[in-house]
Amino acid sequence: MTTPTLGEFGRIARFFKPLAAGFPGARGLRDDAAVFGVPDGRELVVTTDAMVAGVHFFPDDAPADIAAKLMRSNLSDLAAMGAEPLAYTLVTALPRGLDESWLEGFAAGLGEEQRQFGIALAGGDSVSTSGPITLSVTAFGLVPTGRALPRWGGQPGDRVFVTGSIGDAALGLEVAYGRLDIPAQDTRAHLLRRMRRPDPRMGVGPRLIGLASGAMDVSDGLVADLGHLCEESGCAALLHADAVPLSEAARGAIDGDPVRLALAITGGDDYELLFTAPPSASDALATLAADCGVAITEIGELRPGTPGEVVVLDGAGAPLALVRRGWDHF
Template sequence: MILEEIPSPPLGEFGRIARFFKPLAAGFPGARGLRDDAAVFGVPEGRELVVTTDAMVAGVHFFPDDSPADIAAKLMRSNLSDLAAMGAEPLAYTLVTALPRGLDESWLEGFAAGLGEDQRQFGIALAGGDSVSTTGPITLSVTAFGLVPSGRALPRWGGRPGDRVFVTGTIGDAALGLEIAYGRLDIPDGETRAHLLRRLRRPDPRTTVGPRLIGLASGAMDVSDGLVADLGHLCEESGCAALLRAGTVPLSDSARGAIDGDPVRLALAITGGDDYELLFTAPPSARDALAALAADSGVAITEIGELNPGPPGEVTVLDAAGATLPLARRGWDHF
């Protein structure tokens, strides 16, 4: 007689919460073990709460067949990058998942494991959230909370003519990685391909740099829609224009090899988005302190341009020869 294995019944909403998400809240007392309808926590004296929300939709922000751990990492890190851009240190986050009814629970297991890995790496914990079913694509949203000294959160609007423009890390890896993922860019070298795809799927939020820009940066934001577009946003809020020298924009060895001198690919790199690097302005007098911060943190900080009087939001991009670089677009726009 052959005994057939009887499949386990689905966990259901509360079973999923208990199995996959309650362990993620164990390190944050304000989550109350996910046993209540809301979290409860205070803010230490002399600190303010910074709150940011980012959402991701399958087919728009990630490929439906991406690893659930990679999806979790990108969701978490895009929010951590927003906190860093305000000078805030991570504290906690809430999570909303809208998932198709037929989604296998192994997907949730991988997703929760990815969140847990990033919680340990970046010092943040789950405070609560909601889970619903959907007949549409997977839709995910995180609201992240961070702490910043009272009155010291970094603004977008603090830049002034004469300030220099700086960026952390490298630009363009994710945009080139997306072209690889779509099959529109053929990169034979496996190591180069892997680096560009990793930067697309797992950006590096600069949480060790952002809080230390307080007192140095005049204006700041992170690069999500593309370097040129986001510099335009910063300038618009600051009421000035900017000059961006494309030849000074920091590129990884992988990006440099993929671009290979092609001006179209260079334009893609500086407009493509998903870099999640910090873009900020600072007076020239801050250069030495920023160099010291880069050396201490191990995160490169590169001067790439300057703010000038001019139409708010206007960004002039020059190539390495000093000629205006033609751009088909400035960056990503959802609408």
């Protein structure tokens, strides 16, 4: 006997309407679109990120973990613009045979993210697909008018900073594929958690306004994304590999192996904030780090040169040869 399914509108009512309950502009998901205004003195920041099974997550990952990564990758973009979260829309393209228990776990995961980060569902769309699970979120945030952080504001002489730690997700992916043997269970767990559930720096991003000259988040790899930041700013950069902050787990996994270090600084999916600031901002950034409980580490400096060029130096000050700079979908 075939188990009856809820159907499209039944799924919306059961799994998604509760997620929109805290946002009046969603109108209970009863209309064709959401309606909401922007407070005086604020403007809207809009970002979209998509994820595909087999590319951005493993098909057998827990649905709540998938929801967390989808939401947090978008929230990280808002933080990089100095914005605070407001609402989001969601598009799901799901295989027809997908069990509704998957949707239940996914929606529960979204609910956890909403409560943690203060954001609500405003609407979206749901379609079926003969391909892999494909998900997309468009997130809306608010920033003081005219104060959104740009990528292009860096100047030669500015210092390069990054929040948190780098490389956990890339090393976690190697663990997940079985290509990196980590006997210590706590180390494995940390790397896998950071791969599946990045930590968007929502408390830091808005407070970089007035301090950072240029900013973005690290998704394609530290070296590649610093290149993007430099290209937009019309300058080059030096990156000191020995200054890049590593978690205890990542440091243990790398264990002095230059190949693993290269993977850590080029692998991507860190979702940390990468930004530039003049030397005069150092004391204020130290205070910000202490207030937020998030490490902010100086890792390099901008300099005149070919826009987008990043020279990575090892601990002895010699250029470090890298096979690749970061992730590229195409």
